[in-house]
Amino acid sequence: MSAQSPGAPITYQDGKYVVPDTPIIPFIEGDGTGRDIWRASKKVFDAAVAKASGGKRRIVWQETLAGEKAFKETGNWLPEATLETVKRYRVGIKGPLTTPVGGGIRSLNVALRQLLDLYACVRPVRYFDGVPSPVKRPQDLDVIIFRENTEDVYAGIEYQAGSREADRLRDFLVGELKARIREHSAIGIKPFSEFGAKRLIARAIQHAIDKQLPTVTLVHKGNIMKFTEGAFRDWGYQLAKERFARQTIAEADVNGTVPAGKVLIKDRIADSIFQQVLLRPKEYQVLATPNLNGDFLSDACAAQVGGLGMAPGANIGDGYAIFEATHGTAPKYADQDKVNPGSVILSGVMMFEHLGWNDVAGSIVRGLQGAITAKHVTYDLARQMDGATTVPTSVFADKIVEHLG
Secondary structure (H helix, E strand, C coil): CCCCCCCECCEEECCEEECCCCEEEEEECCCCCHHHHHHHHHHHHHHHHHHHHCCCCCCEEEECCCCHHHHHHHCCCCCHHHHHHHHHHCEEEECCCCCCCCCCCCCHHHHHHHHCCCCEEEEEECCCCCCCCCCCCHHHCCEEEEEECCCHHHHCCEECCCCHHHHHHHHHHHHHHCCCCCCCCCEECCCCCHHHHHHHHHHHHHHHHHCCCCEEEEEECCCCCCCCHHHHHHHHHHHHHHHCCCCEEEHHHCCCCCCCCCEEEEEEEHHHHHHHHHHCHHHCCEEEECHHHHHHHHHHHHHHCCCHHHCEEEEECCCCEEEEECCCCCHHHCCCCCCCCHHHHHHHHHHHHHCCCHHHHHHHHHHHHHHHHCCEECHHHHCCCCCCEECCHHHHHHHHHHCCC
């Protein structure tokens, strides 16, 4: 293959991606530390693709703008051209983005998810040997969280205290529905739909079936919010019986042991699961959650295995996906070649797995583990590891490439 070979778009047919040898993949560099992180991550991605394929495959990267860079160049935090680019090429990857304070868009990440209907936020949490952790046995936690991405309080339906809209809504709720709401309250709406819950939970169950994982746990606060989070739980069990009856069994239907080949569907109250992932992590593999619970839980789990610097993420819909760093922009470290690029690198692992390039994904995982084992790591890891050598972001990428295997 010529180094100058033009790229081709990824297409989507019959529910599957069709990936050429030179796919065009849009990237959003990110704000703050995103510049350093992206350069390091791209170096690792390109090296892993070349090594795994013997030079037969190559990513054609196409920059597209969002965040501060977009605002400086176009006056728009999220240009329409960016959305069109992601729609055209279907799969993209991004660094951390600034959420503007005050006016402007509420959240760039939330906007991308809603505008492209990326309804599943997928966060795998696993441990790399040698990474410092606050728990005794971080290796026991190996979960993947499927978080509903478009509803719940993140739908953005809220009204400021004292506003005309909040007062009118309160008057209706108090007058017509006999709700008890103090005067001058801020009011937010928490929508849950059967459609939204079931398509998210279906993706979680299908993942467990495909990967031969033993359990899917529905996480909810249905003991208090019975008609929203409680419905999420009920719709999950209903879906399992309707669509996955041959492959699943509900915990209440188990008499003794789970039948061979069946995925166990169970549920846990949200506050309980935070204890469970600490005390009994081996009992959980796939977690399906509403939006807010999943946001909290995914960060808490990441803390057990080294923090957000080692936490990948993806926003996935039907035929579209954006893979992203899960941490913030850390502007005080911008352009210092200092921060850990692990979140974007591992998000790239997810991206390659999503595209069926498992050889590339495996190579990157081996490279990252090799660099950590050799104790050539960025400051966030080195300060907690005995005998570690602190290296810049760019050198950490070089060390990963050395260990691609």
